[in-house]
Amino acid sequence: MNIGQAARRSGLTAKMIRYYESTGLLAPAGRGDNGYRRYGEDDLHRLAFIRRARDLGFSLEEVGRLLALWQDRQRASAEVKALASAHIDDLNQKIAELTGLRDTLQTLVDHCHGDDRPDCPILRDLESKGCCGKG
Amino acid sequence: MNIGQAARRSGLTAKMIRYYESTGLLAPAGRGDNGYRRYGEDDLHRLAFIRRARDLGFSLEEVGRLLALWQDRQRASAEVKALASAHIDDLNQKIAELTGLRDTLQTLVDHCHGDDRPDCPILRDLESKGCCGKG
DNA sequence: CTTGACCTTGCCACGGTGGCAGGCTTCAGT
DNA sequence: ACTGAAGCCTGCCACCGTGGCAAGGTCAAG
Structure with missing residues (x-):
């Protein structure tokens, strides 16, 4: 899906998603032939995770650490x-x-x-x- | 006195004082022959007022209104x-x-x-x- | 005369977000 | 097929309030 739909479904804005990507919080999204960013269910899941962590007041830096821990199956x-x-x-x-x-x-x-x-x-x-x- | 001493005595920084002046919160300070800003006791009083209002969590805009009310002897x-x-x-x-x-x-x-x-x-x-x- | 403290202005950064401009793509309606 | 609208792209500026740095001028003490 494109960024707009990903935004609607995650509760973020397209602006925020691009910003998170630009700061390295998110890995660069895949692109379609038209240059548009493409998002799958996995990406959506990550976006929703971010949204939720932001709602709990974590800074973007903290969110980054939480994301890393989340993806790390060996985390303590x-x-x-x-x-x-x-x-x-x-x-x-x-x-x-x-x-x-x-x-x-x-x-x-x-x-x-x-x-x-x-x-x-x-x-x-x-x-x-x-x-x-x-x- | 110069901005440095005014800063020390008011509890602000020279940077803040210049910033407040640049945004119109403070009237431009008088200048000496050397171009340095000069501050008197009145100015100091105003600076301390600002400092105190900031400490109480007022935004700069609110501080501006408080300053105006403070100077207005007819205020309610x-x-x-x-x-x-x-x-x-x-x-x-x-x-x-x-x-x-x-x-x-x-x-x-x-x-x-x-x-x-x-x-x-x-x-x-x-x-x-x-x-x-x-x- | 040099050193160092102080002053000047101006620009960039932060965290996050919103807004706008200028240009492309895609889709729906006619 | 053409047109317009919506969506996407990038890039820049704004906010608030502060800190930092650079490149200069100035002043006082040694």
Whole structure:
């Protein structure tokens, strides 16, 4: 099948597929006489794998490693687990960071009366903290 | 003072300051006879404001609006509050998304024995879900 | 006068994706 | 058979925000 159908069936876009190929994440697809990329069921399977891994928030680099492990019949599941665990750690760190920001911001919002007067604790906070090191 | 000192005192980098100026977030800094950008305490105050807003996760565009409100003595604090609240919504959405990913991934990791055998529920999941639409 | 720190501008890179242009192929309708 | 539309090709630019590097100018201390 052509790239369009492969895209529709994998849930990716043709653009992404070409991009993944250009970066080496995917081996170059076979070409037909017309120069169009051709995709078979195996390719589709790989594309869907990528799609799913992306949905789980893996970076393209991580996806590449997962793909390699996936194709490796001799892999140790421990490797996959380590990769996934590292990604979980990343996610947890990001979540903690965002949660902290949100809580700080929420506190500020809670203290802002939010009417038509100019006085605003949010702006007061923004202008006061961590500013102006030693003169 | 020159850009380097302004950077050190505001917690930004010289690169960022120039970038913010180039995008119009900051008004062009005054220049000395040598062509160097000059910064005074007012500028420093603005830079620190930006730094702090960035730390709270506001995008540069949002920072621009906050700066405008900050400089506007007639502002209604409700506007600031709305801006901050919208940002909190963004953060909450992001947090929910990441948390969902993490939980899914954690479940998979929990089910992977993680030894030297190739069998791996994580890869099984990646290869099976949402794949291969209608033939 | 040299050295080194600092400043200037300008360009390229990243991760991923979207968009557009300009040209080819293929297919469907007339 | 011809036309138009849809699909494909490549290649470039955009975003956000930052880092890096190059090739120069400038300033202060030795």
